[in-house]
Amino acid sequence: MQKKNNLITYVYLETSNVCNLDCVYCNRRNVVKTPTYMSLKQWDIVLEKLSIYPISEAKLMGLGEPFFHPDFHNICKNFKGIFPNAFTITATNCQYQLNDNFIKTLPYIDILYLSIDGYEENYERFRPKASWDKLIKFLDDLTKLDRGKTRITINYVVNNMNYKDIEKIHKMVLSKYNYIEEVRLNIAQWWSEDEECNMDSISKELINTLIKYKKNVKGKSPWTFSECFWPIRGFYMDVYGNVKICCLNTSTEPIGNIFESNIEEIRLSSKLLQVRKECNNDTPGLHCRKCDYKRLSPILAPIFTLNTAEI
Ligand SMILES: C[S@@+](CC[C@H](N)C(=O)[O-])C[C@H]1O[C@@H](n2cnc3c(N)ncnc32)[C@H](O)[C@@H]1O
Ligand code: SF4
Ligand code: SF4
Secondary structure, three states: OOOHHHOOOEEEEOOEOOOOOOOOOOOHHHHOOOOOEOOHHHHHHHHHHHOOOOOOEEEOOOOOOHHHOOOHHHHHHHHHHHOOOOEEEEEEOOOOOOOHHHHHHHHHOOEEEEEOOOOOHHHHHHOOOOOHHHHHHHHHHHHHOOOOOOEEEEEEEEOOOHHHHHHHHHHHHHHHOOOEEEEEEEEOOOOOOOOOOOOOOOOHHHHHHHHHOHHHEOOOOOOOHHHOOHHHHEEEEOOOOEEEOOOOOOOOOOOEEOOOOOHHHHOOOHHHHHHHHHHHOOOOOOOOOOOHHHHHHHHHHHHHHOOHHHO
16 A cells, blocks of 8 residues: 555656757767657556646656657646646757647646757757757747746756856846746756766856856755655656656666556565665665765755855
């Protein structure tokens, strides 16, 4: 019998892992072998199986461009049909012509992240195959669109070179795109097992810049394994229906497949029970020891507690 406080409340669901970019800090290239979409028939099975849980928040995305799913509007509509009160989030790389699928999806999304991490050359440098001009066209087209109640933010992955452009992006938003409510700043993470982020080390200048923008910086500090909600009430599924423990370790072996087993069976897997125990005791094993929540916690600490002059 499932204990009430073990029920799934947060889901991260991938329905497409197709992408047109190869961003420097994205581990998609290591994880995705066969780019594909989930069919609506399969999606209905997923929703039916999840429908018994009190899901309050959902990220409808994964290692791909969500809006490349030709039926993404129906993916999101059907999700909201089952979970009308769940808060939905998705992200887009803005590297396509704004289309009908996008327009029809917006009403089912509570927050949309526009992934922009750098200005002009830096944007193109860290998002290979992306074009700055295409991005600006997308943002301009979005200005003209009825965005309804969907909140729109920029999600900016910060590294040792692009932090200098944070100010330029803020200025651009203020001068041209007042529908963008925030520039969220996330220090680059690495989402693979037993591997560390290979971006440059974190410089003092980067930290100083983030202190200036501390209200926009995301992440938790202090943080330790026993605070991790994922093994208790989180659920991560890739486009093939493989269930993993969290989005911070996407290269790990799955704990089951949603099309082959029922969710409670999957959640009784010895691997999940072990990760739960290890997190609870603050003794991370293979799955968690390179977790970037933990790596970033001491890096974020001075950002949240100091002023620029103190560093
Ligand atoms: C994996 S992407 C999928 C959605 C879409 N393809 C995009 O780029 O917006 C989801 C979000 O994760 C961010 N992201 C990718 N790699 C990251 C990393 N190493 N650390 C932190 N965020 C990352 C992206 O910038 C994007 O905002
Ligand atoms: S666009 Fe998104 S999914 Fe594609 S490579 Fe970049 S971060 Fe990864
Ligand atoms: S790697 Fe472990 S500690 Fe980190 S988010 Fe995943 S389950 Fe939690």
